[in-house]
Amino acid sequence: MKVLIVKLSSLGDVVHTLPAVQDLLAAHPQAQVDWVVERGFAPLVTRSQGVHRAIPCELRKWRKAPLSRDTRHAWRAFRQDLHRDAYDAVIDLQGLTKSALVAHMALLAPGGKRYAMANRSEGSSYEAPTRWVADVAIPVEPASHAVQRGRAVCAAALGYVLQGPPRFGLGRADAAARDDTVVLIHGTSRDDKCWPEAHWLDLGRRLIAQGHSIGLPHGSDEERERSERMAAALGPRAEVWPRLSLDALTDRMARCAGAIGVDSGLSHIAVALDLPHVQIYNFDTAWRTGPLGAARQVSVYASPTPDVGPVWQAWQAVTIRG
Known part of the structure; x- marks a missing residue:
């Protein structure tokens, strides 16, 4: 099974998403997990245990000069990188128009589906295109911790039960x-x-x-x-x-x-x-x-x-x- 996580930014949000990947891999040890993320945060994703590939993008930079030659060239390169694999599940954990765009661009394997949050949770940004793009929109608790929200969405998307406290997969020095x-x-x-x-x-x-x-x-x-x-x-x-x-x-x-x-x-x-x-x-x-x-x-x-x-x-x- 190949899974694509879409969580682009910011740094804290990326960190809060790490436990969802550890849950996913515990439930599906043979899964290939790729992750689309802003380039500046890609090193953190890459070092997270079990992540197969970080796919860096620079949407923050590109939207400042969307028609420039450099942006067009970088966008094509990103699209090619994103299309290296087709996915059984694309899970948008950002809930914004920009993440919906990336989820829509990703290739699905036969029978694959796109998943997203069906609603906003308290204190978090949310934009409607995320659920328009999704094949399956998953309801989230209105008052939920950022870590638990991502864990719950992935568990609902891929059909497993959450076990134990969050694990981030970064390790700690001896x-x-x-x-x-x-x-x-x-x-x-x-x-x-x-x-x-x-x-x-x-x-x-x-x-x-x-x-x-x-x-x-x-x-x-x-x-x-x-x-x-x-x-x-x-x-x-x-x-x-x-x-x-x-x-x-x-x-x-x-x-x-x-x-x-x-x-x-x-x-x-x-x-x-x-x-x-x-x-x-x-x-x-x-x-x-x-x-x-x-x-x-x-x-x-x-x-x-x-x-x-x-x-x-x-x-x-x-x-x-x-």
Whole structure:
């Protein structure tokens, strides 16, 4: 059986989809699972256990210049790549017009079907073309965690029963390979998800006093400048990481003692790596995107933002459990 997953972006959404693939392969060990994803996130898909092929696309880039020669050439190459196989099941887990387009373009094997979500779930984007394209539209719970939603849709599409907690298939470094670094994930795509810099410094000093080193990743110039300010204030036990590729950054995080971060793609990777992790929320949305079911991973929410005390208490708790 050949299955195509369509989940293009964003980073957190891609991470939340990884357990659906592990479920699918547990139920159908001989299945070939391919995945269409934005090129920037393809390294994460490729390293997920059991994924046969990541098929990268650049829809975000192409729509900025849809008629340019470069876009036309890249689109043809993507189409050829997509058509290397015909699929018994094409499962659109994005629920948007762009993912419906990709699902429609994919080739079906004789008897193959396209599957998609029949309705929107709370807090998630959804566009009607996804169900127009589908041969089978699968109802989803209106209030469902992003991880569980993808797992449930794949299970319904391919006729198996979900078993156990989510598994992400990224693995984790052996204990001997891990160091004492706690990575502080302070960057996010939305300013209203950020945590005050003074809080990070307070937390960093507590961690250093506990014997940890501090890792400070960044993905933009603004985040780099914040990392540099924090490192200067925290001293030599704090290191500003170079701007790494997603694959290299995942490898580096896997060797850490744990992570504390805001609601962001990197925080979700920390969850997928099974690191002791505290995820900080300024909005009451952890129920649909936060850590799910692992004692070593928790979320802390308060409005307008959590204080350092509850975050520190949560960190103490997850490290004991971890």
